[in-house]
Amino acid sequence: MLDIDANGTLTFSVCIPGAHRVDVVGVFSGWHEQRFPMQRVDGDCWRLELTPGPGEHQFRYLVNEEIWLLDASAHGTRINAEGIDVSRVWMPPATISPDSIAA
Numbered sequence: 001m002l003d004i005d006a007n008g009t010l011t012f013s014v015c016i017p018g019a020h021r022v023d024v025v026g027v028f029s030g031w032h033e034q035r036f037p038m039q040r041v042d043g044d045c046w047r048l049e050l051t052p053g054p055g056e057h058q059f060r061y062l063v064n065e066e067i068w069l070l071d072a073s074a075h076g077t078r079i080n081a082e083g084i085d086v087s088r089v090w091m092p093p094a095t096i097s098p099d100s101i102a103a
Helices: none
Strands: 002-004 012-014 022-027 034-037 039-042 044-049 055-063 067-069 077-079 084-089
Touching: 002 084, 012 055, 022 044, 034 044
Parallel strands: none
Antiparallel strands: 002 012, 012 044, 022 034, 022 055, 039 044, 055 067, 055 084, 077 084
């Protein structure tokens, strides 16, 4: 599950029975794919908070370093440049300047 708060923090939360490790693997810097370890919060549930900035970000979950999962609560999926299915999330800009609105 994804949650975006008013400050631009993106919270990933998943519950996966039997998982001993869950990572979010995605492009959050705009440059390259990174791995972010999630923290176990309760039994089979895992959580991670990131503040990636505005724009579209592509990601997947890596479970136990061998199983890839998409996120059904994401803002859709797409096939990335490498031909891999990824989840996507769109982070809105923190503020909208009148100059950024098309006339």
